[in-house]
Amino acid sequence: MNSRLMSIIRKEFIQIFRDTRTLIMVLIIPIMQLFLLGYSATNDVRNVPLAVLDQSRSTESRALLDAYRAADYFRIAYSVDSQAEIQDLIEAGKARAAVIIPPDYAQRLNDGNATVAFILDGSDPTSASTALSAAKLISQAHATGILSERFARTGMNLRVQPPVEVRTTVWYNPDLISAYFMIPGVIGMILYAIAAILTATSVVRERERGTIEQLIVTPIRPWELIVGKLMPYVILGFFNTLEVLAVGHWWFGMPIRGDLGLIILLSIVFLITGLGIGLFASTIANTQQEAMLTVWMTLLPSIFLSGFFFPLEAMPAVLRWISYLMPLRYYLVIIRSLLLKDVSLAMIQTDVIAMTLFAVGIMTAAALRFHKRLD
Amino acid sequence: MTETVISVQNLTRRFGDFVAVDHINFEVHTGEIVGYLGPNGSGKTTTIRMLLGLLAPSEGQATVLGYDVFAQSEEVRSRVGYMSQKFAIYDDLTSLENLTFYGGVYGITDKARIQRTLELVGLKGHESTLTRDMSTGWRQRLSLGIALVHEPKLLFLDEPTSGVDPTARREFWDLIYELAEDGVTILVTTHYMDEAEYCERVGVMRAGKLLAMDTPTALKRSIIQGDVWEVYAQPLERGLDLLSAVEGVDRVGLAGDHLRVISSQVQKETMQRLLTEAGISVEKIERGEASLEDVFLSLAR
Numbered sequence: 001m002n003s004r005l006m007s008i009i010r011k012e013f014i015q016i017f018r019d020t021r022t023l024i025m026v027l028i029i030p031i032m033q034l035f036l037l038g039y040s041a042t043n044d045v046r047n048v049p050l051a052v053l054d055q056s057r058s059t060e061s062r063a064l065l066d067a068y069r070a071a072d073y074f075r076i077a078y079s080v081d082s083q084a085e086i087q088d089l090i091e092a093g094k095a096r097a098a099v100i101i102p103p104d105y106a107q108r109l110n111d112g113n114a115t116v117a118f119i120l121d122g123s124d125p126t127s128a129s130t131a132l133s134a135a136k137l138i139s140q141a142h143a144t145g146i147l148s149e150r151f152a153r154t155g156m157n158l159r160v161q162p163p164v165e166v167r168t169t170v171w172y173n174p175d176l177i178s179a180y181f182m183i184p185g186v187i188g189m190i191l192y193a194i195a196a197i198l199t200a201t202s203v204v205r206e207r208e209r210g211t212i213e214q215l216i217v218t219p220i221r222p223w224e225l226i227v228g229k230l231m232p233y234v235i236l237g238f239f240n241t242l243e244v245l246a247v248g249h250w251w252f253g254m255p256i257r258g259d260l261g262l263i264i265l266l267s268i269v270f271l272i273t274g275l276g277i278g279l280f281a282s283t284i285a286n287t288q289q290e291a292m293l294t295v296w297m298t299l300l301p302s303i304f305l306s307g308f309f310f311p312l313e314a315m316p317a318v319l320r321w322i323s324y325l326m327p328l329r330y331y332l333v334i335i336r337s338l339l340l341k342d343v344s345l346a347m348i349q350t351d352v353i354a355m356t357l358f359a360v361g362i363m364t365a366a367a368l369r370f371h372k373r374l375d
Numbered sequence: 376m377t378e379t380v381i382s383v384q385n386l387t388r389r390f391g392d393f394v395a396v397d398h399i400n401f402e403v404h405t406g407e408i409v410g411y412l413g414p415n416g417s418g419k420t421t422t423i424r425m426l427l428g429l430l431a432p433s434e435g436q437a438t439v440l441g442y443d444v445f446a447q448s449e450e451v452r453s454r455v456g457y458m459s460q461k462f463a464i465y466d467d468l469t470s471l472e473n474l475t476f477y478g479g480v481y482g483i484t485d486k487a488r489i490q491r492t493l494e495l496v497g498l499k500g501h502e503s504t505l506t507r508d509m510s511t512g513w514r515q516r517l518s519l520g521i522a523l524v525h526e527p528k529l530l531f532l533d534e535p536t537s538g539v540d541p542t543a544r545r546e547f548w549d550l551i552y553e554l555a556e557d558g559v560t561i562l563v564t565t566h567y568m569d570e571a572e573y574c575e576r577v578g579v580m581r582a583g584k585l586l587a588m589d590t591p592t593a594l595k596r597s598i599i600q601g602d603v604w605e606v607y608a609q610p611l612e613r614g615l616d617l618l619s620a621v622e623g624v625d626r627v628g629l630a631g632d633h634l635r636v637i638s639s640q641v642q643k644e645t646m647q648r649l650l651t652e653a654g655i656s657v658e659k660i661e662r663g664e665a666s667l668e669d670v671f672l673s674l675a676r
Contacts, residue, residue, distance in 0.1 A: 007479025018467050210461030217427050218480045219453040
């Protein structure tokens with residue numbers, strides 16, 4: 001075995017394990033991120049606080065409110081007596097939605113032309129739109145129920161059915177659990193950020209201390225220096241991947257439907273992209289802070305333009321084009337497909353090829369630049 | 376016995392229009408301790424970097440241990456030791472870990488050899504001390520150990536004693552002499568005059584040019600043509616102004632409680648008379664020894 005390469009790897013590991021604080025952070029941050037994003041970054045609408053102005057105060061109006069109460073989308077938080085109160089509650093953020101049932105609700109329901117006002121706080125469009133469809137669904141179901149009942153009462157034993165029925169089936173994530181969408185994203189982000197930041201700072205630290213210069217006058221070859229310095233972070237990143245997968249699977253119930261070997265292999269390919277970015281940043285930066293900031297600068301567009309949070313389909317064309325330059329974009333497609341769908345390699349080959357090209361390209365460019373800066 | 380270890384011919388390095396090293400020529404032989412004296416930016420480090428093959432010469436050539444420094448830099452690097460002024464050690468590793476690491480980089484896996492180096496630089500018993508907790512003197516010795524771990528025949532020391540206290544500096548030089556006795560050739564750069572005195576031969580470098588290279592004694596004899604006088608007079612500043620203006624005085628400088636005058640023409644009696652006439656009281660005028668500083672300042676003029 002190459003003693004020069006082994007020496008560097010061993011030294012790098014000693015340094016990693018000696019800096020306990022950083023090591024603990026590297027192991028804990030992925031789990032923290034996972035819990036934060038798994039629970040907080042959710043588009044699921046549950047328990048939206050609802051204010052109710054029931055001017056009808058009839059059996060009919062109470063039946064409608066019961067329908068709302070039954071679905072767990074809303075939580076009737078306030079019963080008020082005036083429209084002004086509704087305004088106050090929504091402005092104060094105490095209620096996110098309100099239902100106004102007019103005084104003549106029962107009468108008009110009888111006549112078949114009842115109206116109910118539904119007010120929604122649209123400041124958070126994502127959850128508002130989900131709440132809106134939930135409200136519509138509840139009202140329609142309730143209306144259909146009333147009609148059926150009425151027909152039954154008049155002796156016409158007739159089941160009312162809409163002329164067209166759309167039966168929706170959601171595949172892969174039938175309960176639309178956001179965590180299943182987030183966990184693959186967290187894996188991608190963690191692999192990228194940790195690999196890039198650790199690599200960049202560890203290389204820049206050697207330059208700051210002058211140890212790089214000392215290493216250049218030894219018989220060590222540049223490729224040995226690069227591989228030796230990066231290898232420990234590949235292994236560390238590999239553990240991070242396993243860690244996030246394990247917690248995602250056993251805590252959040254995230255399915256792992258694809259081939260685990262393939263998931264790990266492709267994650268390592270993506271990890272090389274992060275290491276390459278880190279190595280590249282280390283050739284630009286002179287201090288560890290500069291290195292950190294340089295990595296951050298690439299991290300933010302990666303996160304926002306990769307489909308991590310926001311669907312790429314909805315973005316303006318320019319941003320969508322830029323997103324093709326984000327390696328994370330390809331990895332997210334790959335990891336989400338592999339985790340949720342058990343796709344074959346052939347089905348994601350375009351993304352795999354694109355991601356591999358980026359990994360090879362970035363690493364090559366970084367290694368060349370690194371080599372050039374040594375002289 | 377006097378094999379040529381370093382041979383430099385017309386070695387030149389330009390950075391754009393700036394000539395960092397300007398057609399220098401010198402030779403270093405086995406077991407010599409050669410000092411390379413010059414202010415910061417005079418081209419000392421650039422010369423060493425070229426000899427290590429880190430920097431391509433713009434002109435001229437150099438061989439180290441018989442290898443061409445640029446074409447065969449790998450051969451050179453595996454046979455020479457280099458200690459930089461930064462003490463390139465890993466703060467978060469112990470001294471033993473530092474030595475083991477650099478040893479491994481040179482392909483040395485024999486633990487006994489690592490121990491021997493540790494012993495040589497006097498760090499035996501401090502194997503497991505983190506280097507960040509060490510004094511500068513110890514760090515300096517460890518840094519030397521790193522340069523020595525592969526038992527090189529030639530050692531480049533680039534300002535090895537900067538920031539080290541006098542005792543540690545003296546100990547360091549004792550070590551250097553020991554190495555030279557064992558046949559290690561040493562090229563050391565410095566800007567400390569007293570340190571240059573420890574060397575067998577000294578090259579004086581200024582603005583990229585190697586102005587002279589010889590033993591300290593020979594340099595003093597050949598460069599300082601006149602006599603050196605130590606003038607004890609009061610008030611000193613007026614004496615300085617007065618003697619500086621005298622025709623035939625090469626140089627006058629303040630040296631603590633007296634003036635140093637270098638002159639080949641003006642004699643003791645003349646100075647005594649001139650000072651007394653100007654109302655400056657002269658305590659005594661003694662003959663002094665030429666120093667390397669005098670050499671350096673003369674050459675720098």
